Amino acid sequence: MEATHSREQVMGHNRTGIKASPMDGRALERTVSDAPPPHTESLQATSLREKFTRQADRFGSVPVVATARGVAETALHVLQGHRLASFTDKLGERLAFERSGVRAYEAVLVKLEALGAWRGGPTRDLLQAHCNEELAHFHMIKQILEHLGADPTAMTPSADVAAVQASGVFKVLADPRTSLSQALQALLVLEDVDADGWDMLVEVAASTKQDQLAGKFRDALATEETHKERVRGWLSHAALADAQRTGDGRQQASMH
Amino acid sequence: MALKLMEEKGVPLERQRFTLRELTPAPMSKLDDDAFTRVRIILMNGIEMGANRFQHLAAAFNEDLREPLARVRRVEHHQQTMVNWLLSPDDSPLDITLGYEQVAIEVTASIAEHEPDDYLAQVYRFGLLEDFDHLYRYSALADRLEGKDANNILQSYTDVLPGRPTSFEHRDPHDDLRDHYDRKAAAPLSKVHALTLFTGEYQTHNYYLTIGPMYTDPIARGLYAEIASIEEQHVTQYGSLCDPKETWLEKWLLYEATEVYNYHSCMQYEGNPRIRAIWERCLDYELGHLQFVMGLFKDIERRDPAEVLPEELPDMIDYKSHREFIRKVLDKEVDYTAEGHRIGPRGQFHDGARSAEYRDHLNKDGSFSETVAENYVWRPGTELVDRSPRLVA
Numbered sequence: 001m002e003a004t005h006s007r008e009q010v011m012g013h014n015r016t017g018i019k020a021s022p023m024d025g026r027a028l029e030r031t032v033s034d035a036p037p038p039h040t041e042s043l044q045a046t047s048l049r050e051k052f053t054r055q056a057d058r059f060g061s062v063p064v065v066a067t068a069r070g071v072a073e074t075a076l077h078v079l080q081g082h083r084l085a086s087f088t089d090k091l092g093e094r095l096a097f098e099r100s101g102v103r104a105y106e107a108v109l110v111k112l113e114a115l116g117a118w119r120g121g122p123t124r125d126l127l128q129a130h131c132n133e134e135l136a137h138f139h140m141i142k143q144i145l146e147h148l149g150a151d152p153t154a155m156t157p158s159a160d161v162a163a164v165q166a167s168g169v170f171k172v173l174a175d176p177r178t179s180l181s182q183a184l185q186a187l188l189v190l191e192d193v194d195a196d197g198w199d200m201l202v203e204v205a206a207s208t209k210q211d212q213l214a215g216k217f218r219d220a221l222a223t224e225e226t227h228k229e230r231v232r233g234w235l236s237h238a239a240l241a242d243a244q245r246t247g248d249g250r251q252q253a254s255m256h
Numbered sequence: 257m258a259l260k261l262m263e264e265k266g267v268p269l270e271r272q273r274f275t276l277r278e279l280t281p282a283p284m285s286k287l288d289d290d291a292f293t294r295v296r297i298i299l300m301n302g303i304e305m306g307a308n309r310f311q312h313l314a315a316a317f318n319e320d321l322r323e324p325l326a327r328v329r330r331v332e333h334h335q336q337t338m339v340n341w342l343l344s345p346d347d348s349p350l351d352i353t354l355g356y357e358q359v360a361i362e363v364t365a366s367i368a369e370h371e372p373d374d375y376l377a378q379v380y381r382f383g384l385l386e387d388f389d390h391l392y393r394y395s396a397l398a399d400r401l402e403g404k405d406a407n408n409i410l411q412s413y414t415d416v417l418p419g420r421p422t423s424f425e426h427r428d429p430h431d432d433l434r435d436h437y438d439r440k441a442a443a444p445l446s447k448v449h450a451l452t453l454f455t456g457e458y459q460t461h462n463y464y465l466t467i468g469p470m471y472t473d474p475i476a477r478g479l480y481a482e483i484a485s486i487e488e489q490h491v492t493q494y495g496s497l498c499d500p501k502e503t504w505l506e507k508w509l510l511y512e513a514t515e516v517y518n519y520h521s522c523m524q525y526e527g528n529p530r531i532r533a534i535w536e537r538c539l540d541y542e543l544g545h546l547q548f549v550m551g552l553f554k555d556i557e558r559r560d561p562a563e564v565l566p567e568e569l570p571d572m573i574d575y576k577s578h579r580e581f582i583r584k585v586l587d588k589e590v591d592y593t594a595e596g597h598r599i600g601p602r603g604q605f606h607d608g609a610r611s612a613e614y615r616d617h618l619n620k621d622g623s624f625s626e627t628v629a630e631n632y633v634w635r636p637g638t639e640l641v642d643r644s645p646r647l648v649a
Contacts, residue, residue, distance in 0.1 A: 059346060060287025099640055100403035132645070139645040142637070153637040155287060155408040163404070164346050170402050175472035 007115065007179030059157040062089045065149045087204055091145055092156030094197050097190075098138035100166060104190055105131035107173035111180040120237030121180070122230075130227050137220050144213070166190060181238040184231055191228040198224055258568040259520050261513065262550075262561070266543025269327060274334045281534065283344040286351070289528055291411035292362075292575040294355045296522045297342045297531075299363055299456055300538070303518055304336030306455025307511050314504050321504065324552060328545050335538050342531060347409070349467040350402075350476075353394050354409040356460045360387035361414055363456065365578035367449045368585075370571045376446055376497060379434050380453065381585050382592055382599045383490055388582065389419030389625075390483050396629035399638045401473055407636065413577040416634035420590050422625035425486045426618045428610035431594045432492040439499035439506070444513070444566040447498070451514040452573075454494040461487035478624030485618075505553050509564050512546040521572035 018025040062085040109127050117123070145152040155163075172178055172186035198221035205214035284293050311329040315322045343352060361384060368380035395406035395416045406416055437446050461484060468480030502510070519539035526532035550561040595605040635641045 055282075057282060057285065060285045096403070099638060102640055102643075103401060103403040135640060135643060136645040138640060142641070153405060153407065155405075157287060160287060160346050163348070163402075166402075167348060171472045174401060174476070176474055177472075 007177075007182070059160050062086075062092070062156050063151055063154040088145070088148070088150050089156040089158045090197070090201060090204070091141055091148075091150070092152075092154060093158035093162050094201060095138060095141040095145065095152060096155065096159035097162055097166075097194060097197060098134050098141060100163070100170075101134035101190060101194065102131055102138065104169070104173055104187060105134060107170075108180070108183050108187055111173075111178070111183045115180050117180055117234075118238055118241045120234065120240070122184070122234045126230065130230075133223050133227070137223075140216060140220070144216075162193075165193070181235060184235050184238075188228070188231045188235065191224065191231055195221060195224040195228050258570050259516065260568050261516065261546065261565050262567060264543045265547055266545075267540045269331070269544050269548045272331045272541050272544060274338065279334055279337045280341050281338060282530075284342050284528065284531060286344040286346050286409075289531075291355075291358065291409065291413055292525065293528055293531060294343070294347075294352075294409070295359050295362060295575065296526065296535070297339055298352070298355050298359045298459075299452075300518060300522060300535075301336055301340040302359075302456040302459030303452065303515055304332055304339060305459045305462070306451070307332045307515060308336065309458070310507065310511055314508060318504050320556065321508075321552070324548070328548065331541060331545070335541060338534065339538070342534070349470065350394065350398050350404075351409050353464070353467070354391065354398065354406050356463060357387055357391035357394060358410055358414050359456060360384075360460060361391060361582065362575070362578055363573055364453060365581050365585075366574040366576075367453060369574070369578070369581055371446060371449055372443045373437065373446050375435065376437065376449065378599050379493065379497065380449070381589055382594065383453070383457075383493060384582065385419040385586060385590055385592075386422070386425045386486060386490070387419075388415075388417070388586065389422050389425070390486070392416055392418050392632070392634070393422055393479060393483070393625045393629050395634055396632040397476055397479060399632070399634070399640075400628070401476060403638060403640065405636070405638045406634065413579075415579060415582065417586070418629070419586060420592070422483060422486060423619055423623040424615065425489070426611075426615040427489060427594060428608070428614040429489075429492065431596060431608060431611045432489045433496045433597060434493055434599075435597045436497055436499045439502045442499070444564070445569065445571060447510050448514045448517050448569065450494060450497040451510055452518060454491065454498065455514075457487055457490040457494055461491050475624055475628050479628050482624045503557060505549070505557050506564055508549050509546070509553055509561060512542060512549050513565055513569070515542040516546055517569045518573065520569070521575070524572055525575040 014020065018028065065084070065088065105127055108122070109124065109131065112122060112124060112127060142152040166189075169186045169189050173183050178186075198217055202214055202217040202221055205211075205217055284297065308329055311325045311332065315325045315329075318325075347355070364380050364384040364387065368377050368384060371377040371380060391406070391410075391414065398404040398406050410416070437450065439447075464480045464484040464487060468477060468484060471477050471480065498507075516539065519535050519542055523532060523535040523539055526535055550565075553559055553561050553564075591602045592599055593602045593605055594611075595608045598605065633639060633642075
């Protein structure tokens, strides 16, 4: 599909820089030009932040596993105390991440439908396949948590932090003014983190001899690595299409 | 435990001070604290905001009161800061929005249950079902925009179901005004209830107007604009319940009594000891304000505060789930509408032509609240729980 409504970057009256205001900008520069540069090392703010960081409470706890049955039935019984809490926390994070991933791909699909893509860019079928795979991962983690006797509806501390981390990404995806390539750039942030998250789960499962789980996690990791590579590829093609684009370069600096 | 308003002296105004560090306490835990802790923080921020706003207005109209108002107002402002800074920054603006609606549902339900005046109780039940619907719409937004489960915030205390449809709640201003209570005949608790909801809804309105434009999603922006419009109606409704013949000082007394009443309720229910200590400190400060204003009332108006205030305030706000009460109200009154100052079943009233025309015009180009929740059914863990993973290619 070729781009039908690409978001071209245009040269125009951007007012944010100091040179956009020749008179006031010069006056501003004059007020600071004679002052020596201030010392900005060893500021009090840094030590104050360190103090707050040492004293801060944690975000919260990992919910207690409802029944020990699930854990006992698996080799995960070797995970006790904080290791079990940490594993449940990370499973909760992946669950929330994959669930949000479905919504992220839905937002990118909106961009594709509304704006179209470039040669070598994403197709509807591939984006939908990624979306479905995120959903499948969500269901897989949900089942694992249920099997362990954990509550898959709970928000774990790492899930909470991951949501804060992703909040900027979702702002970019939902903004009708962003282009498809800008949305994919934001999506890449998610896919990057996602693959690392699965990688860590593989390590934990493998280290506790959870071969079956490790296998499932490896499959998910492979899928997420494919997502990441595809998104990178689509963005490369966008950059290439930009570079090869002819036309009014003065007014239109970038195609996507 | 009832609080004896005339006897409790609290902390004298001149001893009420804060450091900047005290104004910025560590936040509550989004995950481990009770949802009602968030509810209390949001409500008390709104009530403090209302007190501050009232005191600025009072100063604009009463030269003699400018100095005492400035002194009390500074403390109110700092209390508001301290309370509002308890909100957890890992709560997104939408999470906090869900909290605002939980306040509007559970606190209004408690007030509707305890309200001694039948007409006022009806008004509260009427408003309750509208905020109940807002929660449903915002929950759909959280689920469908970011894949988040509203129940992580609500902690199963509050149902996520449609109420009176938001798109139907739009009304001509004439149909938002209600009969006010009679300042001489009304129970003090009725006055405190009205001020609690007036200030609470006012802050909800402020909050939506502040954060609505920070969203990028066009449906989210539209939804906040639409619900902010309803909140403006609610502010009109609840504000109109207060008797306009009350004097400025009489109203000031009631504002202080409302703060005392609400901090006392917060203190009784709070399970987090650190936050409970904050409620207790604010209660002691508010008792000091009440004493201070009672003094002004006697000196300036030459009236006995007992004309306005009861000896003690019973029946605290119940910080608990009102699921059964709300379900009954939903079952019986979801189709109610308002015409002029009256509220009743849609068939009984005509739902006046004014509001019908107003609503039709507002919804002419479509309704964001309908779009955001099209076919939405909340499920534990989001609606994606129902979507089959077998779709995988």
